[in-house]
């Protein structure tokens with residue numbers, strides 16, 4: 001997919017929010033879009049998603065299925081979370097079971113009967129994420145995905161990104177706080193002064209580590225993740241050890257992509 005001389009502004013005589021943007025995303029790539037508040041990251045992502053249209057230039061070769069997770073999930077809709085996700089699955093031509101798999105994986109099971117407007121911000125964000133993933137997107141767009149998410153859900157983001165890219169999908173992620181600057185293998189773009197430029201990747205952390213698997217009570221998972229992070233440990237993932245075993249790439253515990261991610265760890269000889 002590429003931005004081909006893209007110019008965009010929100011009103012006819014307004015300053016350009018983005019000027020002459022030329023940039024390309026290849027299959028399997030993750031792009032982290034960095035920039036200060038108001039720089040134009042969301043605008044760029046919405047142009048990529050096709051939600052906004054450029055006044056000049058074009059976004060070309062966009063994959064047919066796009067999953068867009070806006071910065072704020074629009075929760076003012078008259079559905080419960082479960083009903084909404086099942087409807088979205090049906091609308092996209094999928095079995096409602098596809099929604100159930102994401103409901104389970106994003107730990108939304110206890111919220112399916114809650115109306116969207118009554119969900120907490122973080123839970124609503126997870127519904128937004130599930131909605132985008134049900135479609136099995138070839139392009140996944142995550143606008144500040146860390147905002148409002150609980151600690152467990154945060155650990156799932158890199159895992160989900162790896163699964164999409166492992167199957168040739170592209171991922172665009174905005175990040176104004178530099179939280180995902182360490183997303184492995186990601187390419188960084190910087191948005192500033194209405195232009196988009198390649199940004200150097202932050203230095204990789206020194207690696208002399210081992211992986212320890214621990215099991216904690218489900219109710220204590222959030223607290224455990226927060227405490228481990230506070231102690232300086234990298235939390236690589238959270239998975240359900242009692243749930244059904246998955247059998248396809250976007251399913252809970254997705255075997256192919258998950259193994260591919262684990263393989264990259266093994267190949268570094270750290271286990």
Ligand SMILES: Nc1ncnc2c1ncn2[C@@H]1O[C@H](COP(=O)(O)OP(=O)(O)OP(=O)(O)O)[C@@H](O)[C@H]1O
Pocket residue numbers: 010017035036037038039040041042043044071176
């Ligand atoms: N719907 C809109 N109408 C008019 N101006 C807008 C609109 N949306 C965004 N803008 C303006 O466009 C500029 C870029 O906004 P954008 O949301 O793309 O920035 P951002 O880098 O994503 O910021 P943040 O990190 O705060 O989300 C800002 O000056 C913003 O005020």
